[in-house]
Amino acid sequence: MPELPEVETTRRGIAPHLTGHRITAITVRNRQLRWPISDHLIATLPGEVIHAVERRGKYLLLRCDHGTLLLHLGMSGSLRLVSDTTPAGRHDPVDLQLDSGQRLRLTDPRRFGSLLWCEGDLADHPRLAHLGPEPLGEAFSGDHLYQQAAGRRVAVKNLIMDGHVVVGVGNIYANEALFCAGIDPRRAANRISRARYQRLAEAIRQVLQRAIDAGGTTLRDFVGGDGKPGYFRQQLQVYGRGGEPCERCGSALQVERIGQRSSVYCRRCQH
């Protein structure tokens, strides 16, 4: 589920229910996530008040009195607010009990998500320190991509999915943005002009922003606890549409693996 737009949608959905509230208890049913949940986190979190809910890349940041909870949803994670009598399912490894009576429940069947506790300077945290710029922020541009591409022969699709280059671009939106920009996903990163990177940066921004905007409409359902977002599916031009006609030229969309990830593109429109 979670690419940047979904993480941002989640952030917006949960923030009003968390901000200003105290975590009164943490229930850990399975601590084996991407990294085991630390004893220190479990001991420390109860009693902390959440002052703000922010996002860096695909990490949600719950800023508390004495530190920050970093929450990553991995491949299959989602968060919901539930009442404290809602029975937990098989794949609900963690609940945070709040002083409002609600619980923030993490559901994560594949357990690639993570919960980390950071007490020092957030910017120095090993998971955050080397991340690239936010795609919707000022520091991200075609020039930035062009500079990052220098000397790199990987496929451009792999470049833009590299979190050290730019955060938040997952497999879905990498495919979409490259289609929008008319760039062949297999093209070597260092064989693309500055002008075309400008177009690509713009496409990345646009595609992510549009998805976030679409996500906004499901916020209420999400927080109510039953929402499985599927809202942006209809807007996808290439992802999940291998073999179907290209929206622009009508020729059949090509499916191919690039860097272990399934990729879809139009042979006629993307060069």
Add this chain to the structure above:
DNA sequence: CCCAAGACCTGGCGGC
């Protein structure tokens, strides 16, 4: 430094 591949996990699907 760059890059490809393997690793972590579970569930759903299509094919036989």
Add this chain to the structure above:
DNA sequence: TGCCGCCAGGTCTTGG
């Protein structure tokens, strides 16, 4: 129906 292999929205680690 049952089993098997493959696929899945992420990213860290390892080894060349």
